[in-house]
Amino acid sequence: MTATQNITHLKTGQTALILSYQEGRIASKLMAMGLLPGAPVELIRKSPFGGAYYIKSNEHLLALRTAEAKAVWVLPQETGTR
Amino acid sequence: MAAPQHKKIALLGNPNAGKSSLFNQLTGLRQRVGNFPGVTVERKTGTCKLDAQHQADIIDLPGTYSFYPSSMDERIAVYALLDTAQPDYPDAVIYIADVMHLERHLLLLTQVADLQLPVVVALNMNDIAEEQQLHCDTAQLSKLLSMPVVKINGRNGDGVAELKKVLLQITTSISPKLPAPFYTLTENEKQVAQRVGNILPVKNDYHAILLAHHATKLPFLTVEQKNEILSVAQSSAFNSIDSQLEEIMQRYRFFTTVTQQVLSRQLRQPVTLTDKIDRFVTHKVAGPLIFFAILLLVFQAIFAWSAVPMDWIDMQFAQLAATLQELLPDAWWARLLTEGLIPGISGVLIFVPQITILFFLITLLEEVGYMARAVFMFDNIMQKFGLNGRSIVSLVSGGACAIPAIMSTRTITNWKERMITIMVTPWISCSARIPVFAVLIGMVVPAYKVGVFNLQGILFMSLYVIGAVAALLAALVFKKVMKTEDPSFLMLELPAYRKPHWKNVFFTLYEKVSAFILGAGKIILIVSVILWVLASYGPPGKMKEAVNVATIESSVMQYDKEMTENHIAAKKLEYSYAGYAGRVIEPVIQPLGFDWKIGIALITSFAAREVFVGTISTLYSIGKDAENNTIKAKLKNERRPDGTPVFTTAVAVSLVLFYLFAMQCMSTLATVYRETKSWKWPAIQLAFMSGTAYIASLLAYQLLR
Numbered sequence: 193m194t195a196t197q198n199i200t201h202l203k204t205g206q207t208a209l210i211l212s213y214q215e216g217r218i219a220s221k222l223m224a225m226g227l228l229p230g231a232p233v234e235l236i237r238k239s240p241f242g243g244a245y246y247i248k249s250n251e252h253l254l255a256l257r258t259a260e261a262k263a264v265w266v267l268p269q270e271t272g273t274r
Numbered sequence: 275m276a277a278p279q280h281k282k283i284a285l286l287g288n289p290n291a292g293k294s295s296l297f298n299q300l301t302g303l304r305q306r307v308g309n310f311p312g313v314t315v316e317r318k319t320g321t322c323k324l325d326a327q328h329q330a331d332i333i334d335l336p337g338t339y340s341f342y343p344s345s346m347d348e349r350i351a352v353y354a355l356l357d358t359a360q361p362d363y364p365d366a367v368i369y370i371a372d373v374m375h376l377e378r379h380l381l382l383l384t385q386v387a388d389l390q391l392p393v394v395v396a397l398n399m400n401d402i403a404e405e406q407q408l409h410c411d412t413a414q415l416s417k418l419l420s421m422p423v424v425k426i427n428g429r430n431g432d433g434v435a436e437l438k439k440v441l442l443q444i445t446t447s448i449s450p451k452l453p454a455p456f457y458t459l460t461e462n463e464k465q466v467a468q469r470v471g472n473i474l475p476v477k478n479d480y481h482a483i484l485l486a487h488h489a490t491k492l493p494f495l496t497v498e499q500k501n502e503i504l505s506v507a508q509s510s511a512f513n514s515i516d517s518q519l520e521e522i523m524q525r526y527r528f529f530t531t532v533t534q535q536v537l538s539r540q541l542r543q544p545v546t547l548t549d550k551i552d553r554f555v556t557h558k559v560a561g562p563l564i565f566f567a568i569l570l571l572v573f574q575a576i577f578a579w580s581a582v583p584m585d586w587i588d589m590q591f592a593q594l595a596a597t598l599q600e601l602l603p604d605a606w607w608a609r610l611l612t613e614g615l616i617p618g619i620s621g622v623l624i625f626v627p628q629i630t631i632l633f634f635l636i637t638l639l640e641e642v643g644y645m646a647r648a649v650f651m652f653d654n655i656m657q658k659f660g661l662n663g664r665s666i667v668s669l670v671s672g673g674a675c676a677i678p679a680i681m682s683t684r685t686i687t688n689w690k691e692r693m694i695t696i697m698v699t700p701w702i703s704c705s706a707r708i709p710v711f712a713v714l715i716g717m718v719v720p721a722y723k724v725g726v727f728n729l730q731g732i733l734f735m736s737l738y739v740i741g742a743v744a745a746l747l748a749a750l751v752f753k754k755v756m757k758t759e760d761p762s763f764l765m766l767e768l769p770a771y772r773k774p775h776w777k778n779v780f781f782t783l784y785e786k787v788s789a790f791i792l793g794a795g796k797i798i799l800i801v802s803v804i805l806w807v808l809a810s811y812g813p814p815g816k817m818k819e820a821v822n823v824a825t826i827e828s829s830v831m832q833y834d835k836e837m838t839e840n841h842i843a844a845k846k847l848e849y850s851y852a853g854y855a856g857r858v859i860e861p862v863i864q865p866l867g868f869d870w871k872i873g874i875a876l877i878t879s880f881a882a883r884e885v886f887v888g889t890i891s892t893l894y895s896i897g898k899d900a901e902n903n904t905i906k907a908k909l910k911n912e913r914r915p916d917g918t919p920v921f922t923t924a925v926a927v928s929l930v931l932f933y934l935f936a937m938q939c940m941s942t943l944a945t946v947y948r949e950t951k952s953w954k955w956p957a958i959q960l961a962f963m964s965g966t967a968y969i970a971s972l973l974a975y976q977l978l979r
Contacts, residue, residue, distance in 0.1 A: 216518070217344075218765070221339070221340075221765055223526075224339035224378075224381055228523075236549075236552070239556075240557070240562050241652070241654045241655050243657065244650055244653050246552075246768065251375075252378070253769070253770070254765065255646070255649070255653075255764055257653065257654075
């Protein structure tokens with residue numbers, strides 16, 4: 193397993209577990225928003241014009257920019273169905 | 275006014291927790307807007323009656339997720355709680371938490387409690403939670419947190435009476451019971467906290483460590499204090515980011531046990547109504563289409579619904595002025611009233627219908643949760659221009675009027691992105707440009723059709739497009755030259771869709787419309803009075819001379835009564851101070867193809883573009899109520915002293931471009947001042963917009979003539 197999977201590597205509809213963060217400032221903010229290591233995350237969809245990711249974690253919906261999504265290291269769980 | 279028992283209570287919570295609903299429930303219309311000390315962000319304060327004898331000031335702090343803020347808005351909330359010396363430092367805190375997101379809302383709650391402030395938890399959204407079979411044991415929660423917890427409903431006001439009772443207890447007790455600190459500082463943090471405590475007075479170690487985290491940005495510290503704190507942090511090898519992460523992790527370990535004990539079930543991920551809606555609303559193809567359809571509807575609504583009240587206001591004021599003109603003697607004060615003040619007030623109120631409708635629709639879209647989706651979809655495109663996803667809302671609103679559009683940029687959290695949006699929005703063609711364009715286009719382009727399209731209509735459309743493209747290009751330029759220390763983040767919460775809360779919509783509308791009338795309105799009124807004076811008075815003796823000359827000329831030309839009156843009005847304007855100003859600026863505007871008469875119109879329409887048509891009509895003795903066609907025909911026949919026509923195609927194109935680009939709107943400048951609290955930004959805006967207008971007109975005229 194390569195330890196460098198992040199949210200941008202997920203397929204639409206795929207879930208994963210958050211492992212850790214690559215960047216402190218983004219980590220601080222995302223953790224304050226409830227996205228903690230160990231929490232599940234699902235990629236709902238990508239933005240129509242690219243550049244942003246719509247994710248869901250514990251009934252909580254968030255939009256992240258590419259740079260922010262790249263800063264979240266994840267362990268992919270199942271393959272996306274949608 | 276402030277009785278001894280006038281306690282100060284801060285209202286704090288995460289974004290989307292229902293804070294504004296609760297604020298409105300607690301304070302009603304007893305709200306006022308002021309400034310946070312030292313910073314230029316508006317602060318809302320309201321009075322709340324706790325019981326017959328006791329009142330409290332409720333301070334509405336901007337929503338934030340933690341004490342480690344990323345946007346200007348969030349910083350305000352945190353700094354307000356760290357500046358213990360400020361006169362408005364709260365005596366207690368109402369913390370609003372959403373039961374649906376209890377775990378992550380505990381973070382900020384325990385942070386503020388660790389500042390040794392008495393806190394009451396207002397637990398919101400219980401109705402939605404119950405619907406989803408999520409029950410919360412508030413007694414147990416209160417016990418675990420060692421602080422009062424009250425279930426409330428921000429929408430219908432349930433539980434607010436109970437909340438007030440608890441607030442009264444807390445604020446009147448001499449030493450309210452405080453919970454033990456939730457966070458245990460690391461050894462390194464304790465050491466730093468002790469040393470910071472030697473520099474300035476602190477409440478406790480946690481307060482001290484927060485000062486160390488934010489030292490460089492805190493507006494209330496002196497430069498020496500900042501430097502001392504920084505050197506302490508450096509010599510102790512204090513790493514702010516590591517310390518933040520450690521703190522958040524440690525706190526969350528406690529939250530997990532709390533939620534396990536108080537919530538009837540753990541969170542799961544069902545497919546909700548929001549998921550279903552978002553499958554369409556954020557869809558790759560349908561999403562943008564839905565967005566543009568909504569925009570079109572909003573746009574249509576602004577024009578269709580506001581026409582009737584705007585005409586009505588216009589007519590009422592015209593009638594009032596006419597009636598007063600007949601009743602009052604022909605004195606200067608009567609003319610000031612009927613020709614200066616009344617049209618001035620009318621010029622302010624005429625915008626109210628558009629502003630109300632636009633803000634109503636935008637607030638509605640915001641309330642139901644749609645706006646966050648639009649931001650998600652367009653953030654990437656807007657970013658390429660140095661703007662933010664939210665800028666698209668302001669840019670579209672600018673199609674009606676730049677004033678509400680600029681006011682709506684408050685939702686943009688990044689300072690630079692907000693400033694750029696404010697700077698470029700006035701280039702979107704607003705409704706005040708329509709009458710000017712209509713006259714000028716009609717003059718140079720015949721009304722024939724190309725296929726199914728009307729040639730004038732196409733030109734009209736292209737002016738809108740040129741404005742929009744220019745706005746985006748200008749944004750690119752600002753993106754290059756402006757600097758900010760504010761990193762740009764999206765990290766946006768997409769709230770679950772919900773029914774609009776009408777009370778919130780009403781309060782927001784009330785706040786924004788009254789802000790416009792009292793803020794921008796004052797300046798429009800003052801400027802229109804000044805312009806009236808300039809256009810009605812001239813150097814001593816000159817005005818009488820103007821009347822005499824005009825009367826003699828009229829009798830020579832054998833004008834009828836109406837033509838004579840028009841001719842006198844034109845001559846008076848020529849000899850007025852405004853007329854002189856027109857001649858003074860003539861050398862500057864000559865390269866654009868404008869003569870001194872157009873110069874007068876440029877000056878009088880500086881306050882508001884739509885005045886151009888009226889001034890031109892007066893100058894060329896057309897009469898106040900002439901139809902557009904009469905104005906066009908008359909202007910076409912206008913000659914210079916050497917016999918060449920004044921309004922050639924080159925001049926008309928030059929004028930159109932000037933009105934498209936120039937900052938000819940005092941009210942917008944006033945609004946920019948209000949929003950940025952500095953004259954620097956309106957000054958830059960005036961210079962770059964009018965500078966561009968000058969160059970565009972110059973090029974157009976020199977190339978076309």
